[in-house]
Amino acid sequence: MPNCLSNPIFLRLYIAQTISLFGDALTWLGLALLAFELAGTDAPILLAGALTLRVTAFTILSPFAGIIADRFDRKPILIITHLGRMLLVCLLPFVNSIWQIYALVLGLNIFNAFFTPTYQATIPLVTGETDYPQAIALSSTTYQILGVFGPGIAGILALFIGARELFFWDGASFITAAILIATLPGNLRAIPTTQSRLVGNIRSDLQIGTVKLWTDSPIRYGLMMQLVASIVGAQILVNTVGYVRGTLNYTAVEYGWVMMGFGLGATLGTIAIGIYPQSRSKIITLLSGGAIVSTALIGANYVGLIPLILLWSIAGCGQSLINLSMQTLIADRTPTNLQGRVYGAHFAWSHLWWAGAYPLAGWLGTTFPDRTFLYGSLGGITLLSIVHFLLKPDRFTHTHSEYSHTHSHQHDLPHQHEHQTNLKSEDRLPDGTLARTTHQHPHLHPQFQHVHSYSDISHEHSGFH
Structure with missing residues (x-):
C-alpha cells in the first residue's frame, strides 16, 4: 500500500473517493x-422504489459511462458528478x-452511474502498471x-x-471531494485509440458478454446464485x-448498528475469500454463500436487537462469498480479450436481479410485516434448491489466454515451409529441397483448457492450437 500512496495524484484521488x-x-x-x-409503515415500499431506481440507473447508464470515460478527460466528469450529487442531496432535507x-x-x-466506472478506470491511469493492483486493493478495502x-x-x-x-x-x-479532484495537475485523459466504436460495435460487444454468461454453465450457475442473494439481500436493505x-x-x-453488522459480515466474507484455497471449487463456495444468506433470515422476525445484528453479520458474509466468487469465476473462465465485455454484461444482469428484488421486498414488508424475513428466507431457500439441482455443472473447462513457447519440430521430405532463419547447407539435399531435420521454432497456442471435476483430485488437459 505505501507504494501507491507515495503517488501524490493517486493519494489525492483516493482521499476524494474516501x-x-x-x-x-x-x-x-x-x-x-x-x-x-414520511411513510411510516409503508416505508418499505418507498425505500424499495428508491433502491430500484438506483440499480436501474446503474444498469442502463454505466456501460455508456465507461465509453465516455475512454474518450474524454475524466477530471471534469469526476468533478461534475460530485457537484451534481452535492446539489441534489442538499435538496433532500426540504422534501415533503x-x-x-x-x-x-x-x-x-x-x-x-457515471462516477463509479470513471473512477475505477482512472486508478490504473494515474498509478501505472506497477502500482495499480495495490491501488485497486486499497480502494476496495x-x-x-x-x-x-x-x-x-x-x-x-442523526441522533445529535x-x-x-x-x-x-x-x-x-x-x-470537498470535488475540490480535491479539481486541484489535480494536468488532465486525466486516457490514451486515444485509433479505432472508433460505433453503436453497432457496442451492441455486438454487449451481446457477446451476455452469450458468455448464459452459455457457460459454471458462470450461469453463479449468476443465478446472485439472484438468490439479491432476493434475500433486498429484504435486509428494504425492511x-x-x-x-x-x-x-x-x-x-x-x-x-444493525446495518454495521451487515457490513462487518461482508468484510469477513471478503477476508475468507482471500484466505480460502483458490484451487478449491468455486461452485462449493457459491453454494455455501447461498445457503448462509438464505438461512440467516429465517428467524429474524422473532429476535431482538443483538441477535439481529449477529444474523445480519452472517447474511453479509454469505453475500460476499457469492459476489466475490462470481468475480473470480468470470476471470478464470474468460479469455483476456473478452473479459471487459463479460464483466460489463454481468454488471447489467446482476443489477437487473436487484431491480426485481427490491419491489418484491417492499411488497412483502407492507403485506406481511411480521413475517417478511421468514417469507424472504423461504423464497431464497426454494430458489437455491432449484438452481443447485438443475444448473450445477459436474465438470467445467478452465480457459487460459493464449501463450507462446518453443518446442522441437521435425520435417519429413514432403513437408516443407519457410522459416525466418536460414537452414544450414547440410540440412538440404543436392537439389535444394529440405532433408528430414529436427529444429526448434516459436509456436503459439491461442488458448488452452483444463477440464476439471469438482472432486478437486484429478483433472485433464486438452490443449489445442
Whole structure:
C-alpha cells in the first residue's frame, strides 16, 4: 500500500473517493430514516422504489459511462458528478412528498452511474502498471471498511443533529471531494485509440458478454446464485428500518448498528475469500454463500436487537462469498480479450436481479410485516434448491489466454515451409529441397483448457492450437 500512496495524484484521488464514500453512507442511512418519517409503515415500499431506481440507473447508464470515460478527460466528469450529487442531496432535507424523493434519488444515481466506472478506470491511469493492483486493493478495502462503520457513524450523527440534517453533511463531503479532484495537475485523459466504436460495435460487444454468461454453465450457475442473494439481500436493505424503528421501537443509532453488522459480515466474507484455497471449487463456495444468506433470515422476525445484528453479520458474509466468487469465476473462465465485455454484461444482469428484488421486498414488508424475513428466507431457500439441482455443472473447462513457447519440430521430405532463419547447407539435399531435420521454432497456442471435476483430485488437459 505505501507504494501507491507515495503517488501524490493517486493519494489525492483516493482521499476524494474516501470522503465521497462516507457521503454515500450518510445518503442511504438518511434516506431510510426519511422514508420512515414520511411513510411510516409503508416505508418499505418507498425505500424499495428508491433502491430500484438506483440499480436501474446503474444498469442502463454505466456501460455508456465507461465509453465516455475512454474518450474524454475524466477530471471534469469526476468533478461534475460530485457537484451534481452535492446539489441534489442538499435538496433532500426540504422534501415533503414521496415523488420528490423518487426524483432526487433518480438524479443522484444518474450522476453515480457515471462516477463509479470513471473512477475505477482512472486508478490504473494515474498509478501505472506497477502500482495499480495495490491501488485497486486499497480502494476496495476502504469501500468495505466504510460499509462497516459508515452506517454506525451516520446513525450517531442523526441522533445529535437529526436525520434531515445528515444530508447537509453529505453535501459538504461531495464538494470537498470535488475540490480535491479539481486541484489535480494536468488532465486525466486516457490514451486515444485509433479505432472508433460505433453503436453497432457496442451492441455486438454487449451481446457477446451476455452469450458468455448464459452459455457457460459454471458462470450461469453463479449468476443465478446472485439472484438468490439479491432476493434475500433486498429484504435486509428494504425492511430492516421498519423492523428496528417500528417493531423493536429503537432509534436511528440502533438501526445504524444493525446495518454495521451487515457490513462487518461482508468484510469477513471478503477476508475468507482471500484466505480460502483458490484451487478449491468455486461452485462449493457459491453454494455455501447461498445457503448462509438464505438461512440467516429465517428467524429474524422473532429476535431482538443483538441477535439481529449477529444474523445480519452472517447474511453479509454469505453475500460476499457469492459476489466475490462470481468475480473470480468470470476471470478464470474468460479469455483476456473478452473479459471487459463479460464483466460489463454481468454488471447489467446482476443489477437487473436487484431491480426485481427490491419491489418484491417492499411488497412483502407492507403485506406481511411480521413475517417478511421468514417469507424472504423461504423464497431464497426454494430458489437455491432449484438452481443447485438443475444448473450445477459436474465438470467445467478452465480457459487460459493464449501463450507462446518453443518446442522441437521435425520435417519429413514432403513437408516443407519457410522459416525466418536460414537452414544450414547440410540440412538440404543436392537439389535444394529440405532433408528430414529436427529444429526448434516459436509456436503459439491461442488458448488452452483444463477440464476439471469438482472432486478437486484429478483433472485433464486438452490443449489445442
